[in-house]
Amino acid sequence: MDPLLKITGLQKSYKSPDGQINQVINVPEFELAHSSEVALIGRSGTGKSTFLNLICGILKPDEGEVLISGTSMTSLKESAKDRFRAVNIGYIFQTFNLLQNFTALENVMIGMRFAGKVDKKKAIEVLEKVGLADRLEYRPAQLSTGQQQRVALARALVNEPELVIADEPTGNLDPTLATTAMTLIRELCHENHAGLLVVSHDKDLISTFDRVDDLSKINIVGDQS
Amino acid sequence: MIGSQFIAIRSLKSNALSTFITSFSIALACGLMMAVYAFKEQARDAFMLKDLGYDAVVGAKGSQLQLVLNSIYHLEQSPGNIPWELYKELKTNPMVRSAIPMAVGDNFHGYRIVGTTGEIFTHNKNGMAVKDGRVFDETKNEAVVGSIVAEKTGLKVGDIIKPYHGLSFNPNDQHDDEYVIVGILDNTNTPNDRVIWIPIDSFFTIGGHVLRGSGEEFEANGQRDIPDKHKEVSSVLVGFKSPILAHRIAAKINSGDQASIAYPVATVMLDLFNKVGWVHKVLEMVTWLIMVVAAATVLVSIYNSMNERRREFAILRSLGAPRSKLISIILSQAFVLSLLGVIGGLIIYGIILTIAGLQIRAQTGVLLEVFKFSHILWIGPLVMILISLIVAMIPALKAYKTDVSENLKPTS
Numbered sequence A: 001m002d003p004l005l006k007i008t009g010l011q012k013s014y015k016s017p018d019g020q021i022n023q024v025i026n027v028p029e030f031e032l033a034h035s036s037e038v039a040l041i042g043r044s045g046t047g048k049s050t051f052l053n054l055i056c057g058i059l060k061p062d063e064g065e066v067l068i069s070g071t072s073m074t075s076l077k078e079s080a081k082d083r084f085r086a087v088n089i090g091y092i093f094q095t096f097n098l099l100q101n102f103t104a105l106e107n108v109m110i111g112m113r114f115a116g117k118v119d120k121k122k123a124i125e126v127l128e129k130v131g132l133a134d135r136l137e138y139r140p141a142q143l144s145t146g147q148q149q150r151v152a153l154a155r156a157l158v159n160e161p162e163l164v165i166a167d168e169p170t171g172n173l174d175p176t177l178a179t180t181a182m183t184l185i186r187e188l189c190h191e192n193h194a195g196l197l198v199v200s201h202d203k204d205l206i207s208t209f210d211r212v213d214d215l216s217k218i219n220i221v222g223d224q225s
Numbered sequence B: 001m002i003g004s005q006f007i008a009i010r011s012l013k014s015n016a017l018s019t020f021i022t023s024f025s026i027a028l029a030c031g032l033m034m035a036v037y038a039f040k041e042q043a044r045d046a047f048m049l050k051d052l053g054y055d056a057v058v059g060a061k062g063s064q065l066q067l068v069l070n071s072i073y074h075l076e077q078s079p080g081n082i083p084w085e086l087y088k089e090l091k092t093n094p095m096v097r098s099a100i101p102m103a104v105g106d107n108f109h110g111y112r113i114v115g116t117t118g119e120i121f122t123h124n125k126n127g128m129a130v131k132d133g134r135v136f137d138e139t140k141n142e143a144v145v146g147s148i149v150a151e152k153t154g155l156k157v158g159d160i161i162k163p164y165h166g167l168s169f170n171p172n173d174q175h176d177d178e179y180v181i182v183g184i185l186d187n188t189n190t191p192n193d194r195v196i197w198i199p200i201d202s203f204f205t206i207g208g209h210v211l212r213g214s215g216e217e218f219e220a221n222g223q224r225d226i227p228d229k230h231k232e233v234s235s236v237l238v239g240f241k242s243p244i245l246a247h248r249i250a251a252k253i254n255s256g257d258q259a260s261i262a263y264p265v266a267t268v269m270l271d272l273f274n275k276v277g278w279v280h281k282v283l284e285m286v287t288w289l290i291m292v293v294a295a296a297t298v299l300v301s302i303y304n305s306m307n308e309r310r311r312e313f314a315i316l317r318s319l320g321a322p323r324s325k326l327i328s329i330i331l332s333q334a335f336v337l338s339l340l341g342v343i344g345g346l347i348i349y350g351i352i353l354t355i356a357g358l359q360i361r362a363q364t365g366v367l368l369e370v371f372k373f374s375h376i377l378w379i380g381p382l383v384m385i386l387i388s389l390i391v392a393m394i395p396a397l398k399a400y401k402t403d404v405s406e407n408l409k410p411t412s
Helices: A048-056 A077-088 A104-113 A121-128 A145-157 A175-192 B005-015 B016-048 B066-073 B084-092 B148-154 B198-207 B242-257 B265-277 B277-318 B323-364 B376-400
Strands: A003-017 A021-032 A037-041 A063-068 A089-092 A163-167 A195-199 A210-212 B054-059 B096-110 B110-117 B130-133 B142-145 B179-185 B195-199 B234-238 B260-262
Touching: A003 A048, A021 A048, A048 A063, A048 A089, A048 A195, A063 A210, A077 A089, A077 B323, A089 A145, A089 B277, A089 B323, A104 A121, A104 A145, A121 A145, A145 A163, A163 A175, A163 B260, A175 A195, B005 B016, B005 B277, B005 B323, B016 B265, B016 B277, B016 B323, B016 B376, B054 B066, B054 B242, B066 B234, B066 B265, B084 B096, B096 B198, B110 B148, B110 B198, B142 B148, B148 B179, B195 B198, B234 B242, B242 B260, B265 B277, B277 B323, B277 B376, B323 B376
Parallel strands: A037 A195, A037 A210, A089 A163, A163 A195, B110 B195, B142 B179
Antiparallel strands: A003 A021, A003 A063, B054 B234, B054 B260, B096 B110, B096 B234, B130 B179, B142 B195
């Protein structure tokens, strides 16, 4: 059986303003099994966000391949890649990235829209599950930070993706909220049999993971970021 | 439910002021453009006065346009008079179906008093019908009042009026002769609604009126039995039995030195519209420029919001929205903006034409059919929407090129 995520020879470079080519990512190999979880750590500037964006297909690598359950993200056409991302990957951002003009329910439903399975009942169910049954019609600005995080979580998980990627998911939360949020992420991933890839600096959070990978070791480009 | 239009409308709602200003500018541009085009069409139709019941106007030598404006539209000064004999010749000409004399020179509070025969009420099956009372007795000092005159002056059957001398109202220049109102005419939506009709023989006898039909001055001073040689008329409305005969008579009259003929009446009016056509062309150009400016407001309004929306687009892309979806959101936004604008434009169009129509009705008696369908009512909105969509392609392409990873970075 193919692993949930398999990366081989992934490389990404950027051209600096002075014309120099700077390699940011050079990951020869990386794997994540189905329904498993991993925490990625690394110093600032080691290309963590770039790495996640390459996995999601938001960025196009210069070299290498990203396989998700055997599907090569790197060889899909852009429209197919967008659809694949909508259906199979849930992305949780540090700053939540909620759409400010839309209610909590609409934020979740927009996530469903691009996966082609809009189901209001299910969106409400997921929001109820994260404890926001009474905040469906609230806009992000009307919600607390913890509540916004839970909307982002509901949006990422409503399509029951195989892979959940969380970029500093507790970075904007106080320790108590961070623990609650992480517990919720784990619970929902477990329920959906989703794999979880978390990037974090939070030592308390990292200590709860069995597998912790240091990106500065995986990404052999070293300090060139 | 959550499609491009939903996202576009939500964005427009969250920028309500900008949305209002942009759609209002589109409404003004679109309304103005439709009004300019429709006004031209409707004014031309209305001023052509189809089914007049007569084909030509015979009057003093001079401008045919002035003749038509004076005799049919009851505007402008009379170019002069022609002898009564000429009217009689026309009346008895076997090629002439009808000949109605008209004598002008007096008014009542600015509304023209026209001396004529009873035939004016019967010559045309679509002609003037009496709403209240009856038509005048040609042997008495009686008057029949047009609908606008009755409405504006409050004159009713049984009232007595004294004419004022001249075509413009001067309160110090009133005749002593009295006329009894015996009839109020039904609305005809023609300049005739602004006229008070009296028997032509009584017109000759009004104190101070000087007749020069014989070449010498003659004042009737109330004397009814005036020799024909002294009589003169401002014009004669002529209906011909056939167009071929009409041309023959027209050529004869125009080659003489006594009178000129405006024939066909519609052609004379068409010439007028053609002469002032350049004014309309300029107006058309201005309205097109305003349309372009309005389209530019759509561009500016959407383009200015792009910086703050980059993050929104990046989020949508991260959720799986294809690039084409971003284009569709921006175009939907432009579509909704321009749709709101053209709906407002139709309202503004209605307001402009209603006001213009009321003014024209008050000034000339001619009624514009304000809500008559005109092709510009769908062409204008369609063009406005298309222009808006075209200019919106600029911000749409910018949205298309949104750098997702760059715009997803934490902002603080």
